Amino acid sequence: MLGRILSTYILIVMAITFPLFFVAAFIIWLITIPFDKHLKFLHYYTCFWASVYTWLMPTWFVKIEGREKYKKNTTYMIVSNHQSQLDILVHFRLFLYYKIVSKAEIFRIPFIGWNMYLNRYIKLVRGNKDGAKEMMAASEKTLAAGESVCIYPEGTRSHDNEIKAFKPGAFILAKQAKIPILPVVLNGTGIALPKWKMNTEGLHRIIVRVMDEIPYERFANLSVEETADMVRQIMIDELAKLKNDMNNF
Numbered sequence: 001m002l003g004r005i006l007s008t009y010i011l012i013v014m015a016i017t018f019p020l021f022f023v024a025a026f027i028i029w030l031i032t033i034p035f036d037k038h039l040k041f042l043h044y045y046t047c048f049w050a051s052v053y054t055w056l057m058p059t060w061f062v063k064i065e066g067r068e069k070y071k072k073n074t075t076y077m078i079v080s081n082h083q084s085q086l087d088i089l090v091h092f093r094l095f096l097y098y099k100i101v102s103k104a105e106i107f108r109i110p111f112i113g114w115n116m117y118l119n120r121y122i123k124l125v126r127g128n129k130d131g132a133k134e135m136m137a138a139s140e141k142t143l144a145a146g147e148s149v150c151i152y153p154e155g156t157r158s159h160d161n162e163i164k165a166f167k168p169g170a171f172i173l174a175k176q177a178k179i180p181i182l183p184v185v186l187n188g189t190g191i192a193l194p195k196w197k198m199n200t201e202g203l204h205r206i207i208v209r210v211m212d213e214i215p216y217e218r219f220a221n222l223s224v225e226e227t228a229d230m231v232r233q234i235m236i237d238e239l240a241k242l243k244n245d246m247n248n249f
Contacts, residue, residue, distance in 0.1 A: 021049045022111040029118045050092035059203050066210030070096045075146050076182040077174035081163045082152040083190030090208050098148040143177045161190040163236050166228040183211040185238045
């Protein structure tokens, strides 16, 4: 019974607030676009919008670690593991500036998707070679403009919350742009919001941990595949530590 109440509660909150938050986003976009070419004001507002739902959900406890490792005025290729659709919301809790790469289906959601277009986030049409090329071209252009890009290199959500093999796109971009890679590891979202349903039973602890950046010099002489394997292993090791640390959260 409690689970149904919580599910209904959050859905009602979203239904009521989506239009209101989008109207505010549009106004911010309209006012700031003449002088804010990177749309930072709108992005930080979007971080707030997304964070509201994690703040209001009484069974979700989100802990952010390592935010200070993100250096301002540095362009990063940000890579994260992917356990759940909730990952996008909790990543916004970092309140760090970046353009996120997200599947095209999210852009079709009323209000949320419209806001993603306003932010110039990057759309990926999965299972489509042209879509992948367009995503890579948009990401390359974004990085060249000095804006960090966030990609889930697994390509889709993990079914067992372990880190799957990485696709090469993020590492091709990092090598081409000669920029550092910033790994982010999270845990707990796959249980809190598993595929196709909301788990409202019990309390759910979620941790998002920003790791030390990997400078370009460290992978400059590695192949794309070697770079992907190196970063994946670093993130696998960190995820194991994070799971142990969750016992103290």
